[in-house]
Amino acid sequence: MTQSFQRIWSYLACVLFSIGLIACTGDPLISGLDPFAPMVFKEGTTAMPLNPPNKSTLQSFYVSPQAIFKFSVDTDSILIGADGITRYIVVMTSPSGDQQVQYEGIRCDSFQWRIYGNLEEGKWRASPLSAWRAINSNTPNRYQAALAQGAFCNFNSQEKNIKTILSALGPNGFTGNTKPTNSNGLFAN
Template sequence: MNPLFRTLSQYLTCALAATTLAACAGDPMESGLDPFAPMEFKEGTTKMPLNPPNPSTLLPFYVSQHTVFKFAVDTDSILIGADGVTRYIVVMTNPSGGQQAQYEGIRCDSFQWRLYGTLENNVWKENPLSSWRGIQSNVPNRYQAALAQGAFCNFNSQEKNIKTILQSLNPNGFTGGTKPTNSFGIQ
């Protein structure tokens, strides 16, 4: 065999081995940069509402046949956050007519909710102990589940279209998650 050809063959073999090793070094599983790994949730800044709920934009929604409370969401307050959180004002009315307003957020990806604050004497008070909690689907006052399943989420993804959310909240067709549906009303 020609010595020049042998040397060239050795160089090519070495180059191929080096390329193979370099490719292995860039393996996402080895480098810890797995493109398919779940993203870590990073919540954006949440500011309390400036005003109390607007009575003219309160939209009642169905929660459960077992609840004695009435629930409404202020449609002007619905904020579809880029961080994956849908924020809103909810107004709860007890059987004697007393009301409580809360500013909350829902995460569809983890099916969780968070209480940011409550309205006290027409002033929003931030909740200092606010943390993410699992949404309960099997309790009478399951209004977070009703909002998530009936309007704010498209399965486990945040609904990004406010028009779709408002159409889903329509009292004539709102299911509150009582039957399987997606945000387009397909069953």
Template structure:
């Protein structure tokens, strides 16, 4: 009988030691410095420049605003939905005189920011050494980043993770960029 109670006490003690040990592993967030409710710190992944120029067969024009005189298009084959929360894409900006500029950019939906990674000049991609994150301007005529973010790449403040949804949103018959088009369909001549 005495052996049984000593055995029970030993098992109970061992059980309590395991429970306290596991509880100690969990740690107190205030002691460990890790707050489970704190916002996550953004860490951008590596960004490689595209290997090819935009493909005219996969270029999709999109509407930006009534006030713009430029036309805008995105190469749908270039759209990359990054695990780091950035959607990267190649955009083509065309002025009224027909001159085009091709840029490789990224959009962060969580902070509503964009970044210019590089430009396509004289047949090659050139990285932008001064690239930094900038706030997306929603109240300017050439607000194409806002139109892309609000119309296709983001679901409010979160990144759209489904490429089919993005491509469907870029369809000129349904793309609004938050505002219904009235004078332009973003057609590139």
């Protein structure tokens, strides 16, 4: 009789312990902590760079055979944000040698880009009408797509390791002119 009583007591203790754990978690609809709810994007604050791009850390990258401009990113300016945005300075050089310098950000989760400001006469000017735009992969000067697919994103996730990004931007490792594939050879979305 003692063994059966101990067995019943063990089962009862396990049930009470399980009920206690369930009670501690609470109702996700009441607590607002639904683990299956979609994440809401909240962009962090973005400050303009303090300096123009550093010529010694400019890394040119390939965009497409139809690209008219030459594109470079200042590797010292790359910031991997906790908000899921990778921010960077890009330098676009026309065939005549004129340059446009912009401070931009890329979101890998939504495959979007945003311009934060331009370098005008040696000073950064914020872009007041800046908004998130879809990255277009089908234009000759598709440098945002090249950066996202070749270095800043790992499919639809932000690359968090700066060494991986810098290695990917190198001329021997850059794959920005191709769409990444998974291990089955299927194109990523």
